[in-house]
Amino acid sequence: xTVTVSESLVRRMARDAAVYGLTRPWAIVMWVxxxxxxxxSVLNLTAGAGVGDSGSAGWLPLASVALMAVAIGATVSGARxxxxxxxxxxxVVWARLTDEDLQIGADRRVSVIPYETFQGMRVGSDAVILxxxxxxxxxxxPRAVLTDDEVxxxxxxxx
Numbered sequence: 001x002t003v004t005v006s007e008s009l010v011r012r013m014a015r016d017a018a019v020y021g022l023t024r025p026w027a028i029v030m031w032v033x034x035x036x037x038x039x040x041s042v043l044n045l046t047a048g049a050g051v052g053d054s055g056s057a058g059w060l061p062l063a064s065v066a067l068m069a070v071a072i073g074a075t076v077s078g079a080r081x082x083x084x085x086x087x088x089x090x091x092v093v094w095a096r097l098t099d100e101d102l103q104i105g106a107d108r109r110v111s112v113i114p115y116e117t118f119q120g121m122r123v124g125s126d127a128v129i130l131x132x133x134x135x136x137x138x139x140x141x142p143r144a145v146l147t148d149d150e151v152x153x154x155x156x157x158x159x
Contacts (some may be wrong), residue, residue: 002094003144005087009126013087014080016124017140021075024136030071038064083127083140095145097153102130104141113139115157123151130158 003009021027041060087093087106096103102118104111119133128146130139146154 001145001147002092003142005089005091005093005142007089009142010080010083010087010089012126013124013140013142014076014083016122016127017079017083017129017138018072018076019124020122020129020138021079022072031068034064034068034071038068086140087142093142093145095141095150097150097157102154104139115154118158121155121158128154 022031038061041064045058045061091106094105096105101112101114104113117133118130118139120131122129122131124143126143127140128143128151130141132138143151
C-alpha cells in the first residue's frame with residue numbers, strides 16, 4: 001500500500017513521534033523534576049505569604065511552567081522537522097516486509113533495513129515509531145502503509 005504525504009499527515013506523524021519522545025524514561029525523569037520544582041516553588045510562595053515580599057520567588061512557578069512548555073514545543077518542533085525532512089509533503093511512501101528486512105520507499109529512495117537494526121516500536125494513530133538499537137534515534141513510518149497483520153509481523157520480528 002502507498003500513501004502520499006500531506007502537510008496534515010506530517011503534523012500527525014510528528015505528534016505521534018513527539019508523544020513517543022516525551023514519554024521515554026529520561027523524559028519522564030525530566031517531567032518529575034519539573035513537576036517537583038513547580039510544587040516546591042508554589043509551596044515556598046504559600047509558606048512565605050505572610051512573611052513579606054517574596055521577591056524573585058514569585059517567578060519560580062512561572063519559570064517551571066515555561067520550561068515545561070519549552071520542552072513540549074521543542075520536542076514537537078524537532079519531530080516535525082525530522083518527519084518533514086524524511087518525507088516532505090507530496091512524497092509517495094510505501095513499506096514492505098520481507099523475511100529479513102523492512103523496506104521503506106519514499107519517492108525514488110528505498111531503504112532496506114534489517115529487523116535487527118531496531119530495538120523496539122510503538123504504534124501511534126498515524127505513525128509507527130521504530131527505535132534504532134543502541135541509540136536514541138527513531139524511524140517513523142506512516143501507519144497507513146502497514147496493515148494490522150504487517151504491524152503484528154513487524155512487532156514479532158523486532159521483539
